[in-house]
Amino acid sequence: MNTVIRCQDLSKRYGDLLAVDGVSFEVQQGEIFGMIGPNGAGKSTLMECVEGLRTRDSGTVEVLGMDPAKDAAEIHERVGLQLQTSALPPRIKVGEALQLFSSFYRNPGDWRKTLRDLGLDEKVNSYVDKLSGGQRQRVFIALALVNNPELIFVDEITTALDPQSRHAVWDVIRDIRDNGTTVFLTTHFMEEAERLCDRVAIVDHGRLIALDTVTNLINSLDGExxxxxxxxxxxxxxxxxxxxxxxxxxxxxxxxxxxxxxxxxxxxxxxxxxxxxxxxxxxxxxxPNLEDVFLSLTGRPMREGSGQ
Amino acid sequence: MTSAFGNLVAVQTKRTLREPASVFFMLAFGPLFVIIMGAIFGTEARPEFGDRSFVEANLVSFSAIVLAITSFVMIPVDLVGQRDNGALRRFRATPLKPAKYIAADVTVRFAILTVSLVLMLVIGMTAFGAKTEGSIVAVLLALLLGISAFLAVGYALAAALPSSGAAQAVGNTLVYPLIMVSGGAVPLDSLPDNVRSVAQISPLTQLTEFLQDLWQGGTWGDNLVAVSVLGGLLVVATGLAARFFRWE
The missing domain is CATH 3.30.70.100 (Alpha-Beta Plaits)
Incomplete structure (x- = not known):
């Protein structure tokens, strides 16, 4: 199996805060690799260092054999990015956005087919501003797929969605994996990680505190x-x-x-x-579930304000 | 069109034309202004306008005012807004080169402004009989220099200002006093001497007087101060915009 992301001792500091603290992991081709942890654990910062949108302070990172600090444009040519905070320019239609973003790549795929696969073909002439939250997230997934990427990054995609849209997005992500694209996602929903991810890395205070399959992580709790x-x-x-x-x-x-x-x-x-x-x-x-794994590893619940 | 540049130009054009406020200011404001003023004041020559019609006397000044409002307020607000909400950040996550994005954006804004201002002059000259005593080519070239310099200022403001609220506030605070002392809204002769001399520092005053002089028969050679001010502004503002432009 091929390694598509290799990350060694990655660190990123903001002033006094060590947002990412010596993280090492690998992502294998064809898997859904999830990074979970509470808000502010450093997941997005870590992901953005791997994506080449932020510069790391130390460590080595390889994405498809390239260093994101040096070859960001070439990496962006071959991967798809769905960002936690991003938008499209106002008053743009779905089809226009897809056609526009397709034109940025050397070998774009068929964006109309991508829209069909995501159930958005009837929205091609709708304004992105007018779509529901779930539809808009699917547009952003479509944008991340226009270049037929080998690897797609998905950052907290279901955070603002209702449960029904969330399940629809999960199906979409499984389909992406089944079509051969590796998925690297972050989430702070344990259920999302359990249902979706082949392997899960748990991050807390910028550190990677566990990394395994969901089943192995839960079994490690010894049948609680x-x-x-x-x-x-x-x-x-x-x-x-x-x-x-x-x-x-x-x-x-x-x-x-x-x-x-x-x-x-x-x-x-x-x-x-x-x-x-x-x-x-x-x-x-x-x-027990992943929530309990986190609790037993850190001594506190994932979500603030849930008991203790 | 399949190139990134072509697609960007097409999408930016459509987006801009879909925004009622920007269509009004960027395309229709100038022409409408001329039509309304022409309808009110008519086309006969009046002594208070130097024996010219109202439209003939003020046409080029109004084009400078429209240009200033668009460049100092609307463009920075739009650019900073797109940076605030993450739209520019999404482009950064692709292989698109920043220079290509900016080139396409500038092309569209330049073209729309040019169309609007030329349309304004055409309406003034055909429908209301405004005549220039100078060269219309010289006037148009001066207008193009003004558009370039003011657009660059708009980009520099967008780079410097932290939020679209700040862009709105700074733009408006800047543009209305500049209009008041430009000579285009209030005759400069009616202002106190010290205000008049300070007004000469304003690029909008320089552009207005430059256009007025060309309209009344002057040449570029007669206006070397204005040409240097606008040219210098273009160079400095482009440098600042390029140096400080941010995707996020």
Whole structure:
């Protein structure tokens, strides 16, 4: 398998802030490689150093065998970029934008086919300004595909989208991968990474703290189970803390959240509730997910304000 | 058209013509101004305009005013707005060379301004019988020099100003006093002496007096100060714009 991105000890500093701190990883041809982490973790900065839109302070980066600090134009010829903050000039139509951007490349593909593949063929004469959020994001994906890229960068694409549009965009990204284009994406939605990515790098405070397949990352947590429920009385936090299989218990938004180890953890918790004659409602059992991987690696939740 | 330059020119032209405010100011403002003024003041010669008609006396001054409003306010606001919202940044993520983008953008703005100002002169001369005592070619060439210099100032302002709000504020603060002392809106003779001498520093005053002198029979050779001021401004502003232009 070919390596399309090779990144070694990449660092980028803004004043006193080390935004990217010695990050190394490789992206293989044909995979969806995801970079996850909280807002401000340095994902976009890191991605933009790889894309050649920012200059790194140290480390080596190779994209398709070229250095983005030296050959940005040649890299842009062969990769597609979907940027987190970007726009099109006002009062431009979808078809005009696609035709315009196609003309910037030596070997553009058929942009009409790209629009058809993305379900935008009926919007060819619509103003980009007038599209819905999901449609506009698909236009930006189309712009990133006009040069038939070998590799496409996708930065926080679903952040502003409703769940339905988000799922549609995921399908689009899977199709891109299935057509042979490597995808390097960033997201702060754990679900997005779980559903979409072949491999995931977790970034926190500019550092890469884990890198593996989603399954391997979750298995590394050693079968932790998370239970959430409400009770018709005082939440039995102190009692639960006596359980040997319990790892952590807290109250969050009126619910009890208990994490524990072992196959009988859920049964033990229910037994204790029965002993205390408490009725548990809305009882849910969750296998661990990437959110929990992040929590166990950093000791804090991914999203600010979610418990603790 | 399949070239990047050709496509950029085509798209920028269409985009500009779709914006009602820019169509008005860049294409229709000048011609309409002449039509309205001609309709109000008629075409007969009046002593207060030096025995010329209102349109004949003021035609070239108005073209300089339209040029100033477009270049010092509208163009910087548009350019900075596109930088603010990330539109220029999207171009940077392609192999497109910045010089090509700027060349196409300047071409479109230059062409639209030229069409508008020439149209203004044509309407004044045909519909309202305004006549020049000098060479119309000399007037047109001076107008082209003015467009080049003022466009460069617009680009330099766009490079220097941090936001489109600032561009709006600075542009308006700059342009209206310049118009007041240009001689095109208020006769310079009616202004105090010290204001008049300060007004000579303004490139808009220089351009207005240059055009007026050519219109009344002067030559480029008679206006070497204005030519040097406008030429110098073109060189300096182009240098500043090239040095400080930013994609984001």
């Amino acid at each position: 189970t998370k239970l959430t429920f409400t009770v018709n009385g005082r939440p039995p936090i102190r009692e639960l803390q006596q359980l040997p299989s319990l790892i952590h218990v807290e109250r969050s938004e009126g619910r009890v959240v208990a994490r524990g180890k072992g196959r009988t953890f859920a049964q033990e918790v229910m037994g204790m509730l029965a002993d205390l004659q408490l009725v548990a409602e809305d009882f849910r059992s969750e296998q």
